[in-house]
Amino acid sequence: MAKYTGLSVATISKYINGGNVLDSNRDSIGEAVKILDYKVNEIARGLKTRKSKTVGVLIPKLDSIFTTTIVSHIEGVLQENGYGTIICDYRRDPGLEAVKLEFLLGKSVDGIIIMPLALEAEQLQKIIKNDIPVIFIDRSVKGFGSDVVMADNLNASYSATEYLITRGHRRIGFICGPRDIHTAQERLKGYLRVHGDYRLKIDEALIKYGDYEIESGYNYTKELLDILKPPAAIFATNYEMTIGAIMALNERSVKIPDEVSFIGFDNIHLADLVKPPLSIVVQPMRQIGETAGSLMMRRLKGDRTGFPSIIRLKTELLIKDSVRDISGVV
Amino acid sequence: MAKYTGLSVATISKYINGGNVLDSNRDSIGEAVKILDYKVNEIARGLKTRKSKTVGVLIPKLDSIFTTTIVSHIEGVLQENGYGTIICDYRRDPGLEAVKLEFLLGKSVDGIIIMPLALEAEQLQKIIKNDIPVIFIDRSVKGFGSDVVMADNLNASYSATEYLITRGHRRIGFICGPRDIHTAQERLKGYLRVHGDYRLKIDEALIKYGDYEIESGYNYTKELLDILKPPAAIFATNYEMTIGAIMALNERSVKIPDEVSFIGFDNIHLADLVKPPLSIVVQPMRQIGETAGSLMMRRLKGDRTGFPSIIRLKTELLIKDSVRDISGVV
DNA sequence: AAAAGCGGGTTAATCGTTTAGCTCCATATG
DNA sequence: CATATGGAGCTAAACGATTAACCCGCTTTT
Numbered sequence: 001m002a003k004y005t006g007l008s009v010a011t012i013s014k015y016i017n018g019g020n021v022l023d024s025n026r027d028s029i030g031e032a033v034k035i036l037d038y039k040v041n042e043i044a045r046g047l048k049t050r051k052s053k054t055v056g057v058l059i060p061k062l063d064s065i066f067t068t069t070i071v072s073h074i075e076g077v078l079q080e081n082g083y084g085t086i087i088c089d090y091r092r093d094p095g096l097e098a099v100k101l102e103f104l105l106g107k108s109v110d111g112i113i114i115m116p117l118a119l120e121a122e123q124l125q126k127i128i129k130n131d132i133p134v135i136f137i138d139r140s141v142k143g144f145g146s147d148v149v150m151a152d153n154l155n156a157s158y159s160a161t162e163y164l165i166t167r168g169h170r171r172i173g174f175i176c177g178p179r180d181i182h183t184a185q186e187r188l189k190g191y192l193r194v195h196g197d198y199r200l201k202i203d204e205a206l207i208k209y210g211d212y213e214i215e216s217g218y219n220y221t222k223e224l225l226d227i228l229k230p231p232a233a234i235f236a237t238n239y240e241m242t243i244g245a246i247m248a249l250n251e252r253s254v255k256i257p258d259e260v261s262f263i264g265f266d267n268i269h270l271a272d273l274v275k276p277p278l279s280i281v282v283q284p285m286r287q288i289g290e291t292a293g294s295l296m297m298r299r300l301k302g303d304r305t306g307f308p309s310i311i312r313l314k315t316e317l318l319i320k321d322s323v324r325d326i327s328g329v330v
Numbered sequence: 331m332a333k334y335t336g337l338s339v340a341t342i343s344k345y346i347n348g349g350n351v352l353d354s355n356r357d358s359i360g361e362a363v364k365i366l367d368y369k370v371n372e373i374a375r376g377l378k379t380r381k382s383k384t385v386g387v388l389i390p391k392l393d394s395i396f397t398t399t400i401v402s403h404i405e406g407v408l409q410e411n412g413y414g415t416i417i418c419d420y421r422r423d424p425g426l427e428a429v430k431l432e433f434l435l436g437k438s439v440d441g442i443i444i445m446p447l448a449l450e451a452e453q454l455q456k457i458i459k460n461d462i463p464v465i466f467i468d469r470s471v472k473g474f475g476s477d478v479v480m481a482d483n484l485n486a487s488y489s490a491t492e493y494l495i496t497r498g499h500r501r502i503g504f505i506c507g508p509r510d511i512h513t514a515q516e517r518l519k520g521y522l523r524v525h526g527d528y529r530l531k532i533d534e535a536l537i538k539y540g541d542y543e544i545e546s547g548y549n550y551t552k553e554l555l556d557i558l559k560p561p562a563a564i565f566a567t568n569y570e571m572t573i574g575a576i577m578a579l580n581e582r583s584v585k586i587p588d589e590v591s592f593i594g595f596d597n598i599h600l601a602d603l604v605k606p607p608l609s610i611v612v613q614p615m616r617q618i619g620e621t622a623g624s625l626m627m628r629r630l631k632g633d634r635t636g637f638p639s640i641i642r643l644k645t646e647l648l649i650k651d652s653v654r655d656i657s658g659v660v
Numbered sequence: 661a662a663a664a665g666c667g668g669g670t671t672a673a674t675c676g677t678t679t680a681g682c683t684c685c686a687t688a689t690g
Numbered sequence: 691c692a693t694a695t696g697g698a699g700c701t702a703a704a705c706g707a708t709t710a711a712c713c714c715g716c717t718t719t720t
Contacts, residue, residue, distance in 0.1 A: 008700050013678060020697060043376045043438055044676035047705050052373060054416065054437070062402035063395055072392035072419045079418065079430065084437045086384065086414045089402045100409065107384070107414045108373055214599070243599055250605045269544070269573055274604060275580045338670050343708060350667060374706035377675050 004032045016040060046108070054084040055111040055296060056104030058097070062089040066239050066266050066285060067115065070137060073289025074113060074296075081297050083110070094118035101127055111296050116141050117181075133299035137292050139182045140310070147299070149292045149311045151283040153183050156315035157190030157237065160263050160281050163317060164233045165198055168327030169261060173224040173231035174207045175217055175241050184212075187237045206231050210241050217244025225252060225260075232326065233261035237281075242267045246274055257324035268318070277320035284313045334362045346370060376438070384414040385626060386434030388427070388444045392419040396569050396596050396615060397445065400467060403619025404443060404626075411627050413440070424448035431457055441626050446471050447511075463629035467622050469512045470640070477629070479622045479641045481613040483513050486645035487520030487567065490593050490611050493647060494563045495528055498657030499591060503554040503561035504537045505547055505571050514542075517567045536561050540571050547574025555582060555590075563591035563653065567611075572597045576604055587654035598648070607650035614643045 002009045005028050015021045015029045032038065046052045055078055059067050075085040086107055088100040097117055101124075104112060111133040121143035128134060133147075140148040164172050174191050177184025188207070195202050205227055210216030217236050221244065224231055236245040242264035249256060256262050256276060264270065264280045271278045291311055299307075332339045335358050345351045345359045362368065376382045385408055389397050405415040416437060418430040427447055431454075434442060441463040451473035458464060463477075470478040494502050504521050507514025518537070525532050535557055540546030547566055551574065554561055566575040572594035579586060586592050586606060594600065594610045601608045621641055628635075 009677075010679080010701075011699055014699085017678080020699095022698065025698085039436060041377075041438070041676050042436065043373055043382060044705090045678075046373045047371075047377050047676080047707085048678045050705080062398045062405070065393055065395070068392045068398045071417075072421075075392070075417060075419055076421075079433060084416045084433075085418075087401075087405060087417045088409065088415075089405055091402075091406075103409060103414075106369060106372065108371070243603060247602050250603070270603065272577050273573060273580070273600065339707075340671075340709080341669060344668085347708080352668065355668085371706055374675090375708075377677085377706080378708045380675080 001029075001032055001036060001038055004036060005029055050108075051110050052108045053082055054086050054107065054109050055113060055300075056086050056088065056101075056107065056109035058088045058090060058101055058104060058112065058114045058116075060090060060092045060097075060115055060117050062087070064239055065269075066283065069285040070115075070289040070292070073286050074293040077290055077293025077297065083297075083300070090117070092117060098123060098127065111135070111300055113137060113292055113296060114141075115139060133296060135292050135296055135299070137288060142182075145308045147295055147308050147311070149288055149295065150183070150313070151288065151315050152312040153186035153315075154190040154193070156281050156283070156317075157187040157235075158194045159190075159317055160235055160279075161191050161194045162198075163279075163319075164235065164261060164263065164323060165194065165200070166327070167261070167323055167325045168329065169231075169233040169323075170200060171203065171206060171229065171231040171233070173221075173234040175220050175224075175234065175236045175245060176207060176209050177212050177237055177241075179209055181212075184209075184237070191235070212238050212240055214240045214244040214247070217241030218248045219244070221245040221248035222252070225249075225254065231260070233263070233323065235263045237265050239266035241265070242270060242278075242280075246270070246278075250274075256322050261323040263317075263323065271318060271320055276322055278322040279320045280318045282316045282318050284315065287313050331359075331362055331366060331368055334366060335359055380438075381440050382438045383412055384416050384437065384439050385630075386416050386418065386431075386437065386439035386442045388418045388420060388431055388434060388442065388446075390420060390422045390427075390445055390447050392417070394569055395599075396613065399615040400445075400619040400622070403616050404623040407620055407623025407627065413627075413630070420447070422447060428453060428457065441465070441630055443467060443622055443626060445469060463626060465622055465626055465629070467618060472512075475638045477625055477638050477641070479618055479625065480513070480643070481618065481645050482642040483516035483645075484520040484523070486611050486613070486647075487517040487565075488524045489520075489647055490565055490609075491521050491524045492528075493609075493649075494565065494591060494593065494653060495524065495530070496657070497591070497653055497655045498659065499563040499653075500530060501533065501536060501559065501561040501563070503551075503564040505550050505554075505564065505566045505575060506537060506539050507542045507567060507571075509539055511542075514539075514567070521565070542568050542570055544570045544574040544577070547571030548578045549574070551575040551578035552582070555579075555584065561590070562656065563593070565593045567595050569596035571595070572600060572608075572610075576600070576608075580604075586652050591653040593647075593653065601648060601650055606652055608652040609650045610648045612646045612648050614645065617643050 001012055012029055042053055057071055062068060078085050086109060088104055090096040090100050094117060097119055113135045115138045116136060119141055121141055124144050136146060136148045138150050176188050208220035210220050236242040254260050264278050266283055268280060268282055271280045331342055342359060372383055387401055392398060408415050418434055420426040420430050424447060427449055443465045445468045446466060449471055451471055454474050466476060466478045468480050506518050538550035540550050554564060566572040584590050594608050596613055598610060598612055601610045
């Protein structure tokens with residue numbers, strides 16, 4: 001390049017990075033770029049600027065629509081800004097989670113977006129010594145002050161449960177996520193709070209702690225059906241457990257909503273696939289991804305306004321035909 | 331590092347890259363690594379070796395289990411080998427497809443794994459001027475000699491259709507993918523070939539060309555139900571169209587398999603979710619991902635044996651209860 | 661005993677950028 | 691007219707590794 005134009009590399013660097021260059025030179029460099037098909041070598045640039053123009057995305061699993069839809073939109077925003085997205089799936093393995101986090105840092109990513117599982121603040125602190133931006137999605141890590149983008153899980157669960165209550169349901173089976181996951185705690189809180197607000201007693205037997213996998217949705221639904229006074233409604237609180245619950249209900253030939261009313265989570269496709277169409281809590285996956293992506297871009301540009309910001313995005317309760325109104329029935 | 335040990339950087343480089351170093355020095359360097367918490371700067375290394383230790387993965391959509399499961403296993407293999415996976419979702423947009431491909435190359439990836447849509451050989455040739463390894467998954471690009479890893483679509487479709495035929499079905503609705511996609515062509519070939527082998531006539535009205543989206547599965551299923559002599563069985567040939575088909579059948583309250591027999595594709599979760607459980611053609615997603623990943627690793631190591639290799643992986647026909655045996659019925 | 665071989669080290673160039681600091685020249689200012 | 695001012699370009703040093711070329715001294719070979 002320098003040779004072709006007869007200019008020094010410094011001038012060319014100026015041209016590329018928008019410095020002052022004479023029009024005539026500007027033209028000749030532009031021409032050279034075309035002819036030599038010049039592309040900046042981002043690696044060399046990265047060495048100098050200590051920026052790799054990539055961000056790492058660390059997620060628990062890549063085979064769940066919820067996660068991948070978010071990732072897809074993160075990737076979209078980042079790519080528009082010239083940033084690459086290095087993805088790491090830790091397969092819900094706490095060991096891998098830390099390993100892959102280190103791996104990402106080894107690749108000198110400029111920022112990290114994490115959907116954490118078992119990661120703890122201390123550990124994070126140790127692994128991430130340079131202060132690159134970290135954004136959590138869906139869940140946060142206690143004691144680690146950082147931006148978080150998540151759905152408003154508490155209200156999501158509150159209003160779904162409230163919907164059941166106002167339709168006359170009093171015994172509502174609740175298939176919850178793991179006790180140690182923040183999202184799950186929030187969803188449980190919503191369930192509990194609405195019971196309090198409506199002065200309803202809580203029957204612990206109706207609360208099942210699953211592990212967010214199909215299997216547990218399946219097993220706990222069966223358990224719920226088997227207790228002495230089975231619930232008149234079941235609320236499954238994530239994508240996979242919704243699938244499992246439906247499998248169990250189908251297997252037992254339980255009629256929805258005649259015998260049991262049902263509300264699921266996330267699984268918007270599923271909603272219309274089974275008969276009758278299911279009422280579903282829908283998380284704003286696209287919005288979560290885009291918000292996380294653009295927040296990351298802001299942080300990468302050095303804008304620390306509002307740090308650490310906790311962004312809760314509204315969920316939607318999609319009403320279909322899987323809930324029976326028994327409020328009139330005595 | 332060099333300062334700490336009193337050795338030259340060259341010696342340290344040898345240590346890192348496995349050259350001959352005196353035991354005593356080896357120890358002291360090892361100690362220095364610990365104390366200084368030294369990590370090789372892959373960017374600097376990349377500048378010299380012209381390797382970024384990252385592989386680009388270009389896919390049409392990140393919100394389909396089929397794709398993401400594959401990506402997840404690709405990522406797994408690559409990560410084990412120290413390679414990062416930069417992902418790009420082109421959202422089934424041919425424009426974006428080329429743009430993101432260039433983007434990936436701009437990030438100096440060492441190799442590229444593509445699930446192509448509209449990309450053509452010529453275009454590819456132009457974009458990829460340096461001869462980095464390219465591996466196609468699921469579909470190939472005509473005229474571009476490169477490794478391909480895919481499911482054996484022809485046989486998959488052949489045996490699913492054959493299964494229907496041997497159960498007495500003669501009019502089999504076939505919801506095919508787009509005419510210009512190789513995978514879809516292969517699946518169609520299987521359908522046609524088995525008809526030939528069994529000396530059955532083909533009714534063009536039973537073949538619907540969808541676009542691999544839910545919507546088209548839904549619409550074409552309805553169309554199939556509406557023709558004068560509707561098919562006794564329907565075979566949907568991808569994940570999304572299987573969902574759509576089931577939605578349509580549900581909406582029309584068509585009983586499976588009493589009124590219509592059904593075989594779906596890929597959607598293994600769905601299989602048990604609906605009543606009755608669906609028979610499904612299952613692609614070996616994990617195997618596709620792992621094969622593509624390790625093939626990429628081999629190519630990156632310079633092993634060109636068998637190039638270009640076209641790897642077809644066996645699919646499985648998962649038999650459940652959605653097909654009625656009418657071979658005895660006259 | 662001299663030559664050859666080799667293990668283990670060093671030096672210095674290099675990869676392709678960015679950037680601080682300098683020079684040069686033209687224009688504006690007092 | 692002498693002096694600031696500042697635009698545009700250049701030089702050269704970095705960034706942190708790899709690597710070719712070379713050197714030293716010990717062992718082995720003849």
